[in-house]
Amino acid sequence: MQSLKNVVVVGGSYVGSGAATKLANALPSGYRVLLVEPHSHFHHLFAFPRFAIVPQHEHKAFIPYTRLFASAQAPNSHAVVQAKAVRVADKVLHLDRAWEEAKELPYEYLVIATGTKLPSPGSMQHDHKLGGVDFFKTYQGGIKTAKNIVIIGGGAVGVQMALDLKEFYPEKNVTLVHSRDKVMNRFHPGLDAIVRKRFDEVGVKAITGERVKLPAEGFPTDGTPTTVHTTNSEIPADLVILATGQVPNNQLVKDLDDDAEDKLTAPNGFLRVRPTLQLLNPAYSNVFALGDIADTGAPKAARPGMLQADVVVDNILSLIEGKEPTKKLEVGAAAIHLTLGLKQNVIFKNPDGDEEPMIKMRDDGQEDMGIEGVWTRRGFQVKDASEYHL
Numbered sequence: 550m551q552s553l554k555n556v557v558v559v560g561g562s563y564v565g566s567g568a569a570t571k572l573a574n575a576l577p578s579g580y581r582v583l584l585v586e587p588h589s590h591f592h593h594l595f596a597f598p599r600f601a602i603v604p605q606h607e608h609k610a611f612i613p614y615t616r617l618f619a620s621a622q623a624p625n626s627h628a629v630v631q632a633k634a635v636r637v638a639d640k641v642l643h644l645d646r647a648w649e650e651a652k653e654l655p656y657e658y659l660v661i662a663t664g665t666k667l668p669s670p671g672s673m674q675h676d677h678k679l680g681g682v683d684f685f686k687t688y689q690g691g692i693k694t695a696k697n698i699v700i701i702g703g704g705a706v707g708v709q710m711a712l713d714l715k716e717f718y719p720e721k722n723v724t725l726v727h728s729r730d731k732v733m734n735r736f737h738p739g740l741d742a743i744v745r746k747r748f749d750e751v752g753v754k755a756i757t758g759e760r761v762k763l764p765a766e767g768f769p770t771d772g773t774p775t776t777v778h779t780t781n782s783e784i785p786a787d788l789v790i791l792a793t794g795q796v797p798n799n800q801l802v803k804d805l806d807d808d809a810e811d812k813l814t815a816p817n818g819f820l821r822v823r824p825t826l827q828l829l830n831p832a833y834s835n836v837f838a839l840g841d842i843a844d845t846g847a848p849k850a851a852r853p854g855m856l857q858a859d860v861v862v863d864n865i866l867s868l869i870e871g872k873e874p875t876k877k878l879e880v881g882a883a884a885i886h887l888t889l890g891l892k893q894n895v896i897f898k899n900p901d902g903d904e905e906p907m908i909k910m911r912d913d914g915q916e917d918m919g920i921e922g923v924w925t926r927r928g929f930q931v932k933d934a935s936e937y938h939l
């Protein structure tokens with residue numbers, strides 16, 4: 550058999566796995582997709598804040614990759630490579646472990662979708678499903694015994710956790726601290742108003758415009774009572790949840806960057822790209838970046854990332870045909886579907902131009918966040934609840 554040329558995607562979260570499926574469906578024969586990802590399963594991050602609090606659903610947040618290429622013409626020619634990419638080189642990707650007996654993966658085209666890292670429970674330290682499930686069970690236990698909980702960070706993760714917590718455990722004190730005057734400050738202030746109203750209804754205390762002094766040794770994680778010091782307040786806590794500090798996963802281009810005159814990473818740590826999503830540096834025209842890791846100015850969310858996948862697929866097909874890549878990224882207004890507790894939720898879209906924001910309040914939230922539909926979209930028609938343990 551003639552050997553296949555590799556299109557390698559690094560990072561198998563929403564954007565990378567979406568790009569891998571689209572590529573597998575679109576590439577001409579002679580090419581295969583290899584998706585490099587250290588996690589054994591897809592991590593459904595949207596449900597992490599909820600499943601860190603509400604028990605009995607945690608295993609559903611980890612969905613097998615086994616049906617990722619099911620819709621492709623030759624499903625078996627593509628593969629998920631369970632490994633971490635440690636270094637990008639010219640036409641070769643270096644892995645932290647061997648795959649098919651080699652730690653070097655040759656590529657024709659490379660697609661970087663390595664996203665960002667957050668403190669737990671915003672992302673997961675464990676690569677294997679059982680480790681992730683155990684982590685959530687232990688975390689839920691810590692929350693159950695805590696009486697005074699302080700959440701640091703008023704972005705989506707912090708806000709959703711605060712409201713879920715207070716609704717699920719009304720007897721606990723829940724305080725959210727945010728350094729800006731408005732929570733959800735990447736959005737139009739109308740969203741701050743909606744969240745504040747909800748905080749008042751549910752009984753979440755918000756302290757805004759104050760910075761937390763983070764202790765060098767970190768906050769205790771074993772339930773030991775501590776005090777959270779801010780610019781103006783002292784808040785007793787027996788559990789502190791960190792919901793800030795998104796760090797770009799850019800380590801794999803570090804060596805390349807040392808050699809490059811045009812740095813691959815912007816000062817903020819994200820990867821510089823052209824409107825075609827090729828790396829900005831012209832020496833790397835066969836390397837693309839998209840999703841949260843790419844410095845596109847697009848909102849950092851899953852849906853805009855998926856639109857970027859269409860740009861990358863189109864442009865790789867052009868390059869394969871020997872043509873100039875012409876498909877360009879279009880950046881739209883930021884939008885979010887935010888839970889406001891166990892039932893209430895809001896769809897909020899920033900104004901496009903000088904219109905008002907689009908706001909849809911809803912009361913149809915489910916405890917498991919509609920996880921069955923997520924499994925369906927990833928190729929699993931779950932007929933028996935035991936299948937969620939796959």
Ligand SMILES: Cc1cc2nc3c(=O)[nH]c(=O)nc-3n(C[C@H](O)[C@H](O)[C@H](O)COP(=O)(O)OP(=O)(O)OC[C@H]3O[C@@H](n4cnc5c(N)ncnc54)[C@H](O)[C@@H]3O)c2cc1C
Nearest residue numbers: 560562563564595633634663664665798840841849850851
């Ligand atoms: C808790 C939480 C809830 C969220 N809820 C929503 C929501 O409801 N709606 C929404 O639109 N957005 C939500 N977001 C934001 C959304 O999840 C991100 O915008 C989205 O995940 C970005 O996807 P990505 O694929 O670009 O990167 P990421 O999701 O950050 O994934 C990066 C992937 O790359 C892998 N990786 C990293 N480095 C390497 C390497 N060296 N080698 C191989 N693999 C590597 C990681 O293991 C990971 O799987 C949420 C985010 C969090 C943290």
Ligand SMILES: *[C@@H]1O[C@H](CO)[C@@H](O)[C@H](O)[C@H]1NC(C)=O
Nearest residue numbers: 695696697720721722723785
């Ligand atoms: C909540 O905080 C108040 C005021 O600090 C305190 O009196 C009360 O005991 C706390 N509740 C719990 C459950 O610890």
